[in-house]
Amino acid sequence: MNKRKLYFWMHLLHGVLILLLILSGAVLYIDYFRILFVDFKWQIRELHTVIGFIYFAIVLLILPIVLPYVKAHRRWQKTFHICLMVSLALGWTITGLILWINPTSYLGLRQLSLTVHDFLSVFILIWVAGHILLWFLKKKKLYQPTPILNNHDRDKGMLVSRRDVVLLFSGGLLAILLGGLFRWFRPVSDSFLARLDEMKRRGYFRIYSVRTENPVFDPQTWRLTVDGLVENPVELSFDELKKLPKHTYTHDFHCVTGWSVLGVKWEGIPFQEVINLVGRKPEGKYIKMYSADRIYTETYEWSQLTQKTAMLVYNLDDKPLIESQGAPLRLFQPDMYGYKSIKWVNRIEFVSQRDLGYWEEKEGYNLDGYIS
Template identity: 30%
Template sequence: MAKWLAAIRKGYGKKLASLHAWNGWIVVILALTGLVLFQGLWRGILGEGRVVIRFLHIVVGIASLLPVVYYLLLAGKHWKQLRGKTAQKVNVVIVLALLVGWLLSGLLLWQFKAAGPRWSSNALYVHDLLTWVGLPYIIYHSLTRLKWLKEPHRRTIKTGAAGEGLHPAAKPEAVLSRRAFIRTAIGAGLAIAVGPSFLRWIGSQLSSGTNYDQEAVSDANKLFPAPAPLPASSPPIGGGSKGSFRIYTVTPIPHFDNSTFSFTVDGLVNKKLQWNWEQFVALKREVQVSDFHCVTGWSVYNNTWEGIKLKDFLAMAGVKPGAKTVKLYSGDGVYTDSLTLDQASMDDVLVALMHDGKPIPSDLGGPVRLVVPKMYTYKSVKWLNRIELIDSDHTGYWEERGYSNDAWV
C-alpha cells in the first residue's frame, strides 16, 4: 500500500493536471445529460433514447467518485503546495464538496424506490441546489483558467496609441487585463442567464404551498360551467398542497373547450358511456386527500382532489367477463397507460376534476386527470378522456421507453 501511494505521489504534477481535466469532462457530461433529462421537450424527441441518457448520467455520476478518491490520496501534498494561496484552497474545498454532494444526492435519486419519497424529494432539492450554484461556479472557474488567458501578450487590453495624442515613443497604458475583462464578462453573463431562473426555482422551493393561482392563470381550457367545489374542497380538507409540481409533457399541452371535450368508457363493457362537459361536470363527485410522487424524485403532499372514483365508472359501464386490463388514454392523442382491474378497483384511484378546490389547469393535466396515489405518477394519466376495457396486457408510453412496469411507490 505504501509503495502504491508513493508511486502515485511521484507522478503528482502530471496526475493533478489530468485530474483537473477529468473533473472538467465529468462536469460537462453531467451538465449536458442533466439538462436533457430536466427539459420536458426532450422526453418526446428522444423517446427510449432518454433511458440511455439517464444511464449515461448515472454512470458518469458514479465515475465522479474516482477523481474525488484520487485527490484525497494526494490531498496532503497538494495542500502543502497551496500554502499561502487561500483562494485556491477554498476552490479545492468547493469543487470537492460539489462533487460529493452531487454523488450522494444522485445515488439517492437513482435508488429512489429503496430511498422512498421523502429521501428522494430532499435529494432532488439538494441536487438542484448544487447544480444551480455549482455549475455556474465551475464554468466560471474553468473558462478563466484557459491557457491563452495566462499568456501576458494576449491578455491585456490597452488604451492610448500613436495618433491619439500620445508621443510616438510613448507606451500604451494597460488599464484592464484581458483575464480580468473575461472574468467580468463571464460572471455578468452567468448572472443574467442563470439568475432569474434560479430565483424562480428557489422561490418555488421556499413557498409554503403550491402557487396554484399563478398556474391557474395559464390554464388554456375554456369549459363552462366551471365545477362548483364541494364543502370539503373549499377550503381544502388537506390544508392545501405542500410542494411544487414540475410540468412534464411528451407533446404540446392540449387544451379543450365545450365543443372538443368528451369523456368515454368503452371496450369490453356492457354499456358504452359518453359524456360532454356539461354532463360530465354534473356527475356526483367526492373528495380525497393524498400525496403525489413523481418517479424523478419530487413530491407534492396533502393534495385535496375532487372527482369520481375509477371503479364507479367501471360499475356504471359494467365489465364483461373477458376484460383483463383498463387502458387509459390521454387527450394529447399520444400518451397511454394501463391498470389491472384489481388496481383500477382500488378505493383511492380517482378521475379528478379539481385540486385544492379549483379546476385543474391545463398545465397540470386538466380538465380531467387520473390520480393513483399508491403509484408513481406516470400512471396518473393527464388530460384523461377515454377508459377502454381490453382483454390483453397493455404497455404504457413510458414503460415502452424503459420505465418499470412496477409503478408502486
C-alpha cells in the first residue's frame, strides 16, 4: 500500500471513530435518545467506553507514521490538527477514566473531569461542522486551500503563507472584538450571570428519564399509600403528609454516572416518621417504593432508611420540587447514589422479600448503591 492510500485509510478510520463517539455520546446525554434506546443504554455506555480506548490507542499507533508526513510538508495546519487530535484523545481518555472509576473521595477532580469531558465533546462537534463546511466550499470551488510552499520559500524560512497569517490574526482579532462587544452590551441579565456562576460552582442536575412525559401532580387527588407488612396501613393526602414532623438537611447529591451537585438543601419528612406512623411488622424487613410513572421502583432494607437524614423530600433549595425532580415527593438517602433516591413516590410497601429496583435490573447497578 502506497503512502497516499495509507493516509487516506488512517483519515477515514479516524473520522469513523469520531463519528461513533459522537453518536454514542449523544445517546447517553440527550433525553430523546436516552428514552428511545433505554433498553440498550448500558450496552451503549460500554460501547462508548471501548471506542474511546480504541480511539486513543489508534491515535498513538498512527502518530509515528503521521509525524514524518507533517515534517515533510511543514504546514502549520497539519501540525495544528495533529496536536489537536492528540490533545483531544488524551483529554477524553484521562477524564473518561476518572469518570469510569467515579472517585467520590476526590469530588473536585471528578467535577473538573466532567466539565472538561463535556467541553471537548462540544468542541469536536464544532470542529466536525467546520470540516464539513470547508469540504462543501472546496467542492463548490468557493474556497481554495493554501498551496504547499515551494523549496525557495522554505529556504527563506517561510513556513506559512501571507494569507495564512492574515486569516489567523484576523480571526483572533475578531474573537477579541466580539468578546468585548458581548461584555459591553451585556445581552444577559445579572441574575442570569449569577445563576450561571452558581451552576459552575455547584454543578447542576442532569435529569434522566425513560418517559417523554413526567407524572402530573394534582394536590387535590394525590395520595401516598403506605401498606404491606404494617400494623396500620395509611393513605395520606399531600396536606396530611406535610403535617408530619419535618427535617431540613444540606448535603451533596452524587450520581453514579459521575456528576454531582454540591450543597443541596433538602426539606421533608424523615422516613422514620413513616415507620412510626404505620408500625412495621417484624417480617417486613424490606421496603419497596413505587413511582407514579408506573415504571420506577426501588427497594431497601428498612434499617437503611432509619437515620434522620433519609427523608421523603418535598422541597429542594427552599422551593417545592419541580416536575422533573419528582414532584411532589421523592426519597433522598445521602449515603447512596442518586438512582436510589426514587422520584414521584406514591406508594411505600413493607415486604418480606427484596426485589431488584428499576436501575438494578436495567443497568446492573449495585442493589444498595452506597457511595464508595
